[in-house]
Amino acid sequence: MSDLLEQLVHGLTLGSLYAMVATGLALMFGVVRLINFAHGEFYMLGGYAFWYAYVELGLPYPVAGLAAVAAMAAFGLAYERAVIRTILARTWHVQLIATLATSITLTNLAIIVFGTQPKEVPTRLSAAILEVGGVRMVWQRVLVLVAAVAIFAALEWFVAHARLGKAMRAMSQNREACAVVGVDVQQVALATFGISAGLAAAAAALVSPLFSIFPDVGALLTLKAFAAVILGGFGYVRGAIAAAFLIGIAESLAAGYLSYAYKDAIAFVVMVAVLLVRPQGLFGRRIGI
Amino acid sequence: MTRTGYRTIGVAIAVGLAWGPAADAPPAGAQTAPPLRVGFSSAMTGPSAITGEGVKWAAQMLADEYNAKGGIMGRKIELYFGDNAGTPGEAVSAVRKLVDVDRVDVIVGQTHSGACLGALPVVKELQVPMVIEACSHPKIRDQIGKNGNEWAFRVNPDDVMLANQFAKFIVQSSKTVSIFAQNDDFGRGAAAAYDAAFKKVGVKLVSTEFFDRGQADYRPVLTRVKRANPEGVLLVMLASEGSVFMRQFREIGLTQKLYARGSMGTVEFLYQVRDSPNIADGLVEATYWTPALDPAWEKQWLERWKVPVRIHGSLAAIAFRYAVAPAIEQAIKKTGKADRKAIRDALEEVDVPNTPVGRIKFDDTHQAFINMLLVEINGGQLKVLEKIPIQP
Numbered sequence: 001m002s003d004l005l006e007q008l009v010h011g012l013t014l015g016s017l018y019a020m021v022a023t024g025l026a027l028m029f030g031v032v033r034l035i036n037f038a039h040g041e042f043y044m045l046g047g048y049a050f051w052y053a054y055v056e057l058g059l060p061y062p063v064a065g066l067a068a069v070a071a072m073a074a075f076g077l078a079y080e081r082a083v084i085r086t087i088l089a090r091t092w093h094v095q096l097i098a099t100l101a102t103s104i105t106l107t108n109l110a111i112i113v114f115g116t117q118p119k120e121v122p123t124r125l126s127a128a129i130l131e132v133g134g135v136r137m138v139w140q141r142v143l144v145l146v147a148a149v150a151i152f153a154a155l156e157w158f159v160a161h162a163r164l165g166k167a168m169r170a171m172s173q174n175r176e177a178c179a180v181v182g183v184d185v186q187q188v189a190l191a192t193f194g195i196s197a198g199l200a201a202a203a204a205a206l207v208s209p210l211f212s213i214f215p216d217v218g219a220l221l222t223l224k225a226f227a228a229v230i231l232g233g234f235g236y237v238r239g240a241i242a243a244a245f246l247i248g249i250a251e252s253l254a255a256g257y258l259s260y261a262y263k264d265a266i267a268f269v270v271m272v273a274v275l276l277v278r279p280q281g282l283f284g285r286r287i288g289i
Numbered sequence: 290m291t292r293t294g295y296r297t298i299g300v301a302i303a304v305g306l307a308w309g310p311a312a313d314a315p316p317a318g319a320q321t322a323p324p325l326r327v328g329f330s331s332a333m334t335g336p337s338a339i340t341g342e343g344v345k346w347a348a349q350m351l352a353d354e355y356n357a358k359g360g361i362m363g364r365k366i367e368l369y370f371g372d373n374a375g376t377p378g379e380a381v382s383a384v385r386k387l388v389d390v391d392r393v394d395v396i397v398g399q400t401h402s403g404a405c406l407g408a409l410p411v412v413k414e415l416q417v418p419m420v421i422e423a424c425s426h427p428k429i430r431d432q433i434g435k436n437g438n439e440w441a442f443r444v445n446p447d448d449v450m451l452a453n454q455f456a457k458f459i460v461q462s463s464k465t466v467s468i469f470a471q472n473d474d475f476g477r478g479a480a481a482a483y484d485a486a487f488k489k490v491g492v493k494l495v496s497t498e499f500f501d502r503g504q505a506d507y508r509p510v511l512t513r514v515k516r517a518n519p520e521g522v523l524l525v526m527l528a529s530e531g532s533v534f535m536r537q538f539r540e541i542g543l544t545q546k547l548y549a550r551g552s553m554g555t556v557e558f559l560y561q562v563r564d565s566p567n568i569a570d571g572l573v574e575a576t577y578w579t580p581a582l583d584p585a586w587e588k589q590w591l592e593r594w595k596v597p598v599r600i601h602g603s604l605a606a607i608a609f610r611y612a613v614a615p616a617i618e619q620a621i622k623k624t625g626k627a628d629r630k631a632i633r634d635a636l637e638e639v640d641v642p643n644t645p646v647g648r649i650k651f652d653d654t655h656q657a658f659i660n661m662l663l664v665e666i667n668g669g670q671l672k673v674l675e676k677i678p679i680q681p
């Protein structure tokens with residue numbers, strides 16, 4: 001029983017990571033109908049920003065985390081202005097190549113700037129052990145789970161009640177109608193990229209003390225988050241969050257009871273299996289955040 | 290920018306390119322020996338890029354050192370790099386680029402077993418000598434020297450040689466062992482070698498698990514290890530993964546004896562875990578290089594790069610210094626030239642008895658037999674437990 005509980009804890013931690021990254025991906029797709037293949041690199045850069053603030057500048061953990069979120073939100077805004085705005089009206093092929101090219105460029109820039117040695121950012125919480133019902137885990141995992149829930153609740157409130165959130169929701173339903181009634185669609189798209197990049201940095205600040213940061217860390221993460229977005233019903237944020245947790249838990253159970261070598265394949269097997277039965281995704285509905 | 294603006298920049302670049310070499314060329318009539326074109330191939334990108342960075346740094350140190358002394362037999366060294374990304378497919382492109390574009394005389398590499406296996410047919414096809422510095426897959430020896438590929442030579446021992454010795458050490462403290470290995474040619478080759486070696490000495494292999502490089506979470510598999518409860522765990526992994534693995538190993542409360550193949554028993558690993566230096570105390574690594582073998586090299590590295598000496602760069606340096614450089618010297622002395630064929634022939638005759646890793650002399654399978662080391666992490670420090678000569 002404690003064995004199963006342990007696998008669930010791993011699954012929920014992984015699920016939280018995938019969900020925070022997938023949320024940004026789903027938001028971007030929902031609002032501007034574009035798949036950002038450089039989104040995993042937002043996580044990677046967020047991790048480096050957090051490492052720099054926490055390790056190099058010696059800022060306290062919460063301040064370093066917030067600094068990374070702010071830095072990446074600014075990066076997200078710049079990325080929207082420099083890359084996304086210029087390709088938004090182009091075909092999906094152009095969008096695909098442009099975001100993939102950004103991903104490769106950012107990864108190689110990270111190799112040049114930060115080197116290839118993985119960066120470790122151990123915190124006090126990542127060394128302190130909590131033991132519950134025979135399951136040992138570091139307190140950082142508890143923080144990841146609690147913070148993820150808080151972030152999703154805040155996002156839910158933001159999309160339902162805040163003016164910008166409502167505009168994002170409206171744009172996800174009908175961009176042209178929004179423009180007609182006076183919504184500044186460019187500003188909403190800009191804000192969406194800022195929020196999505198900030199979310200990726202929040203994930204990095206929470207999870208990096210458990211794992212490590214290296215230039216290639218975003219590649220597989222983008223694919224997992226992408227699988228969650230597809231599984232949850234393209235562009236539907238709640239669906240992506242639920243699917244991300246499903247993938248995290250499925251992966252963990254597969255690694256624990258079947259084979260660790262094929263655990264990464266599980267996300268995609270689950271995705272294909274669900275799409276065979278429900279082509280519209282688990283929570284199938286029209287696009288809309 | 291206007292179209293005219295772009296054209297102006299284009300013309301300026303073209304003029305610059307045309308002018309550049311001419312500006313650097315020696316005065317007419319001056320005689321200079323042609324440079325030696327040496328290629329280093331390793332993973333410069335991808336999850337294994339840390340190895341390639343080390344190789345590149347080592348190559349730069351070597352080139353500066355040799356060129357400061359006038360090169361080898363008066364011929365300066367020019368460096369070229371190939372990026373194999375640690376994979377067989379990219380290794381093929383890396384070798385073709387080094388040969389077709391850079392026109393190198395000799396290659397040192399490929400660091401990763403899969404890349405090596407991918408590169409072997411190409412070096413044979415293109416007839417360029419390649420000295421392997423760190424690929425330990427047992428199948429490599431079945432393909433080189435008299436076994437078919439006369440252009441490849443290997444300095445480092447393979448995992449069958451290492452496993453036969455290491456298993457004898459492991460059985461003294463662990464009768465049951467789980468293997469946890471990288472899911473690539475290196476990891477799978479080593480896992481198969483240890484499976485066979487354990488059978489010979491009476492160690493029961495409880496489980497074998499493979500992981501893809503760049504994993505974030507090892508806890509699920511550690512839970513499996515906890516369930517299987519072996520006396521020891523053999524890790525086939527590099528330092529870059531090892532630090533995260535060790536933190537989670539301790540997090541889950543495991544206390545098994547740890548054995549390693551890869552680069553866990555290195556200063557790279559200790560640097561990664563410098564916030565908790567005792568985290569891997571007791572781990573014993575089977576290896577063939579450690580900084581204690583060459584303190585001068587380590588000092589020079591630290592001064593130049595300001596980070597701990599990297600094992601893969603150091604192995605590339607060993608291969609260059611004690612196999613490639615003597616072969617080039619021999620080739621020039623014997624034939625007056627250092628072309629690919631002359632270097633290949635000279636490599637067969639290389640015999641350097643006292644290198645930091647032991648004697649370097651290739652047998653008819655183009656395999657050298659250097660010493661194996663057992664290195665233990667103790668109190669956050671590396672300690673050489675044993676130096677074991679490997680017999681042909």
